[in-house]
Amino acid sequence: GAVVSQHPSRVICKSGTSVKIECRSLDFQATTMFWYRQFPKQSLMLMATSNEGSKATYEQGVEKDKFLINHASLTLSTLTVTSAHPEDSSFYICSARDLAWRPKETQYFGPGTRLLVL
Amino acid sequence: GNSVTQMEGPVTLSEEAFLTINCTYTATGYPSLFWYVQYPGEGLQLLLKATKADDKGSNKGFEATYRKETTSFHLEKGSVQVSDSAVYFCAQQGAQKLVFGQGTRLTINP
Numbered sequence: 001g002a003v004v005s006q007h008p009s010r011v012i013c014k015s016g017t018s019v020k021i022e023c024r025s026l027d028f029q030a031t032t033m034f035w036y037r038q039f040p041k042q043s044l045m046l047m048a049t050s051n052e053g054s055k056a057t058y059e060q061g062v063e064k065d066k067f068l069i070n071h072a073s074l075t076l077s078t079l080t081v082t083s084a085h086p087e088d089s090s091f092y093i094c095s096a097r098d099l100a101w102r103p104k105e106t107q108y109f110g111p112g113t114r115l116l117v118l
Numbered sequence: 119g120n121s122v123t124q125m126e127g128p129v130t131l132s133e134e135a136f137l138t139i140n141c142t143y144t145a146t147g148y149p150s151l152f153w154y155v156q157y158p159g160e161g162l163q164l165l166l167k168a169t170k171a172d173d174k175g176s177n178k179g180f181e182a183t184y185r186k187e188t189t190s191f192h193l194e195k196g197s198v199q200v201s202d203s204a205v206y207f208c209a210q211q212g213a214q215k216l217v218f219g220q221g222t223r224l225t226i227n228p
Contacts, residue, residue, distance in 0.1 A: 042221070
């Protein structure tokens with residue numbers, strides 16, 4: 001089946017620094033990738049939709065200057081948490097659709113990145 | 119707007135018990151419906167799906183039937199195992215994005 005990877009799997013950083021998380025589709029091309037945030041014992045919250053070659057579409061309430069998304073190729077999207085603070089600590093999950101995606105099909109999820117900001 | 123509601127957890131069962139996790143949805147039209155499973159510290163894995171009314175999705179002993187008349191997609195398994203302990207998410211596919219339920223944490227005791 002289709003595989004999506006994320007790197008790093010966990011990261012600890014100091015408050016005020018920036019952290020970049022990568023999401024890669026390993027065996028397919030993804031025109032659209034999604035970034036989710038998950039708080040402990042809660043559901044996934046969609047942060048933004050990333051389209052290759054264009055600007056990301058952010059969900060209401062998500063600061064685009066805080067969470068920078070770049071989707072420069074059909075296999076890679078990056079999420080940069082700028083000037084991270086402890087409240088940004090969370091589990092970040094990406095997902096990807098392949099080029100042939102139709103609404104009946106699923107997305108493929110990455111394993112997640114756990115961010116801890118001290 | 120589109121939404122998904124799951125039964126509140128956590129759910130704790132003994133091994134070999136029967137499992138039902140309720141899921142209902144609201145939507146315009148007939149979305150595809152999914153169950154995802156999340157094991158501790160991991161991302162989401164697709165467990166099963168159904169794309170139209172009366173479809174039954176099944177995988178690893180789990181089943182769910184797309185019920186248009188009750189707008190439901192309840193997850194069932196006849197005999198759970200300790201390895202089924204995880205968080206289960208019901209979801210519907212809208213025009214552009216997945217909408218998730220709040221998740222149900224399942225713990226199976228030996």
